[in-house]
Amino acid sequence: MAQDKKGFILYADQKELFEQLPDSKAGELIKHIFKYVNDENPISDDLIINLAFTPIKQQLKRDLLKFEEAKKQRSEAGKRSAALRKEQRTSTNPTSVESRSTKSTVTVNDKVKVNVKDTVKEEEDNRHRQILELAIDYKKNERVINAVLKNGQQLAFSKEDLITKLDDFILHLESTGETIKTKKDFNTHFLNWLRVKKKKGSEKSTKPTAAEKVFGEYYEEANTIAKQLNNLTLQKNEQENKRIGG
Numbered sequence: 001m002a003q004d005k006k007g008f009i010l011y012a013d014q015k016e017l018f019e020q021l022p023d024s025k026a027g028e029l030i031k032h033i034f035k036y037v038n039d040e041n042p043i044s045d046d047l048i049i050n051l052a053f054t055p056i057k058q059q060l061k062r063d064l065l066k067f068e069e070a071k072k073q074r075s076e077a078g079k080r081s082a083a084l085r086k087e088q089r090t091s092t093n094p095t096s097v098e099s100r101s102t103k104s105t106v107t108v109n110d111k112v113k114v115n116v117k118d119t120v121k122e123e124e125d126n127r128h129r130q131i132l133e134l135a136i137d138y139k140k141n142e143r144v145i146n147a148v149l150k151n152g153q154q155l156a157f158s159k160e161d162l163i164t165k166l167d168d169f170i171l172h173l174e175s176t177g178e179t180i181k182t183k184k185d186f187n188t189h190f191l192n193w194l195r196v197k198k199k200k201g202s203e204k205s206t207k208p209t210a211a212e213k214v215f216g217e218y219y220e221e222a223n224t225i226a227k228q229l230n231n232l233t234l235q236k237n238e239q240e241n242k243r244i245g246g
Contacts, residue, residue, distance in 0.1 A: 005067055008037045008060060017052060017129055020136045029053060036060070047167050051132045055125035127179050134186040135170050139163060144187060148194075155194040169193050 010033075018026045028044075029052050035042035036053075037060065044050055138144065145159055156162035169190050173180065180186045 005064070009063055010056070011059070014056065017055075017133070020133050021048070021052060025049065025052075033060075047170070048132075048136070051128070051135075051170065055128050058125055127177075128174070131170060131173050131180060131186075134180060134183060135166060137183060138166060138186065138190070148191065153195070153198070155191075155198060165194060165197075166190065 018029070021029065025046075025048055028046065028049055032042050032044060032049055032053055033056060036057065044053070145162060148155060148162060149159065156165055172193065178189075180189055
């Protein structure tokens, strides 16, 4: 945040985004926002927090640019006003109409460029927010999740695995810039994406998902402990047999 800027704005239309989040996540998000505007450079490993914060962050950046531009314009206006008063005191000639007209044209062109850039950013933020809201709705829809798990296609081995794949799907949408507007389209697109992913065998050749890593590490650890217990049991039995035989 700018050094002399003491506040920031959250907009009324962002209320819907907060209401889509669980209370715990909404609390994390607002804390993340305050850290950001206080230049603490917050970092989160939570995909939902990062997705929800991205459009807010972009809006905060745009507001900061507008603040800096307004501050600059006020400063320049003050300088021009002071120079004009000085010129009026030393000369009876008015400021050149041509010069004033040129400055006005430059200002209008600059405003048009800023407005076009803002429009593009707003469309991207809306697309981003729409994907996030659809993803949150999907995670709450137990009926759809159970249908995918029980359809016999083995697209995911558990609910946790399916949610992890959903997070990968969201990243896929973000990287490709695809737009999805309805729940039906989102569900269909995700299902087709799972089928293609499985058909290509990418899960075997690519980096394992987070869930697979956790279960894999747990299995290895459990297997190691089981071997150690087995060895201890064999040693104990051997010692017992020697004691009885002696």
